[in-house]
Amino acid sequence: MGLPSYLNSYLLYLLFCLLYVTTINSTKPLKEEAVLFGGNFPALYVIGDSLVDPGNNNYLLTLVRANFRPYGSNFEGGKATGRFSDGKTIADYIAIYYGLPLAPAYMGLSKREKNNLSTGINYASASCGIFADTGKQFGRCLSMSVQIDLLNKTIEKNLKKKFKTQSELSSHLGESLFMTAIGVNDYAFTYKKNATDANEFASKLLNEFLIQLERLYNLGARNFFVNNIKPLGCYPNIIAKTEPRGSCDESLNLAIDIFNGQLRESLSHMHHTLSNTSFLYSDYFNFMLGLRGPSSNQVSSNLLNTTSPCCPKVYNEGSTSTCLPFAKACKEPDLFIFFDPRHPTQIANFMYAISCFQERQVCHVVKN
Numbered sequence: 001m002g003l004p005s006y007l008n009s010y011l012l013y014l015l016f017c018l019l020y021v022t023t024i025n026s027t028k029p030l031k032e033e034a035v036l037f038g039g040n041f042p043a044l045y046v047i048g049d050s051l052v053d054p055g056n057n058n059y060l061l062t063l064v065r066a067n068f069r070p071y072g073s074n075f076e077g078g079k080a081t082g083r084f085s086d087g088k089t090i091a092d093y094i095a096i097y098y099g100l101p102l103a104p105a106y107m108g109l110s111k112r113e114k115n116n117l118s119t120g121i122n123y124a125s126a127s128c129g130i131f132a133d134t135g136k137q138f139g140r141c142l143s144m145s146v147q148i149d150l151l152n153k154t155i156e157k158n159l160k161k162k163f164k165t166q167s168e169l170s171s172h173l174g175e176s177l178f179m180t181a182i183g184v185n186d187y188a189f190t191y192k193k194n195a196t197d198a199n200e201f202a203s204k205l206l207n208e209f210l211i212q213l214e215r216l217y218n219l220g221a222r223n224f225f226v227n228n229i230k231p232l233g234c235y236p237n238i239i240a241k242t243e244p245r246g247s248c249d250e251s252l253n254l255a256i257d258i259f260n261g262q263l264r265e266s267l268s269h270m271h272h273t274l275s276n277t278s279f280l281y282s283d284y285f286n287f288m289l290g291l292r293g294p295s296s297n298q299v300s301s302n303l304l305n306t307t308s309p310c311c312p313k314v315y316n317e318g319s320t321s322t323c324l325p326f327a328k329a330c331k332e333p334d335l336f337i338f339f340d341p342r343h344p345t346q347i348a349n350f351m352y353a354i355s356c357f358q359e360r361q362v363c364h365v366v367k368n
Contacts (some may be wrong), residue, residue: 004084035098036357037280037365041177041223043120044095044103047147047216048181050343051230052091055082058125059107062139064127070311070329071243071339074346081105086128086310086333087346089120090284091179093353096226106150114158118172120260121154121270123147129185130209137189144182144212152219172277173220181227181284183209185255188232198255206262210270217274225363226267227282231289237341240279246307248292260285267366279366285351287362288344291337303327310336 009201042068058067065082072080074087082105083089083230090101103122104113113120118291125142127135132143142150155173163169186205213224226336232238233249233256242249259281267279309315311329323340330336339345344352356363 029161036360036363039098041098041175042172043176045120045151045176045181045288046091046122046124046179047144048124049128049185050084050087052181053082053084053126054122055105056107056124056142057080060140062141064138068325070323070327074333075364084343085339085346088349090349092187093349094179101344102364107176112236114154115161123150127185130183131186134186134190145272148212148215163345170220174222174306177223178216178221179225179227183229184232191250191255198258200261202259205259206266210266214262222276223278225280225334227284228263229256229285231285232256234289234292236307236315236338236344239307257285280363281366282356282363291348291361304337305335306337309338309341311340315341315357
């Protein structure tokens with residue numbers, strides 16, 4: 001006689017938790033097998049927004065920060081580093097998978113640290129986006145263009161001191177991994193559903209993104225790990241306003257999916273037109289929809305809370321989209337997909353790493 005279905009689900013969840021506890025803080029690759037996307041990268045350079053910001057906004061005059069509790073409650077030492085989560089981000093797990101140290105926040109590095117560092121830097125900045133003016137209403141942030149300016153500065157002022165010849169520097173950059181995770185804030189703060197043509201907006205945003213991606217190429221980048229844009233329409237800060245309450249904003253998701261589809265096609269084109277390039281396309285959009293459940297407009301049947309944030313513990317579409325300092329959070333972030341109304345928990349980020357690198361359902365090397 002078989003177990004009841006709910007017990008099977010519970011046992012699967014317990015097994016997952018066992019895997020999670022034994023590997024989530026590991027600094028070793030998640031699985032001993034052929035490494036996805038080749039591996040052997042000497043460094044990881046990150047361009048992005050709050051999904052992967054490790055603390056750059058701590059050093060900027062902005063309202064958008066996460067350098068206070070309860071953020072970081074599950075990070076190493078329980079420290080609020082500026083990550084918009086209770087623990088590690090997807091950029092952290094990418095670094096771990098490829099055997100690299102976590103890429104530190106550029107803004108927090110001293111001149112000496114910048115000169116000595118050759119394993120990567122994270123330039124990501126919360127609230128900013130692909131367009132230059134996105135997110136500026138909250139204070140200063142680093143747009144995609146500015147982040148690449150800082151990368152260029154790193155190359156000119158720091159890496160050229162670390163690598164004595166142009167050949168050595170070119171090899172370092174050409175062998176390193178360049179990750180991007182940016183664009184959702186352009187939809188959150190710039191796109192207007194009832195006044196903006198979704199196709200036109202996607203084309204303009206993609207054109208700017210590709211210009212910046214080609215800038216990275218011209219600086220020496222050859223290996224690109226590109227995340228598409230998340231399904232913002234299913235995030236707690238959005239579904240708190242939908243009718244019926246809790247359902248996804250499908251029109252917003254469809255607008256984002258237009259961009260994502262064009263992005264995937266464009267990466268294939270760039271792979272053929274830019275010599276010696278490799279692209280890995282990360283379908284973060286459908287990964288997060290998968291966590292949501294069998295239908296984006298239904299409450300998930302799994303054992304994780306996929307509609308409410310862990311912090312604030314009671315969320316009623318307040319005036320803030322992040323936790324306030326020392327706000328009351330849930331006791332078990334590992335039972336939630338979202339730590340705050342806009343950002344995932346460490347467990348969700350870990351599940352992404354499993355899906356990307358072990359199951360290989362989310363991340364795909366662009367071949368044609």
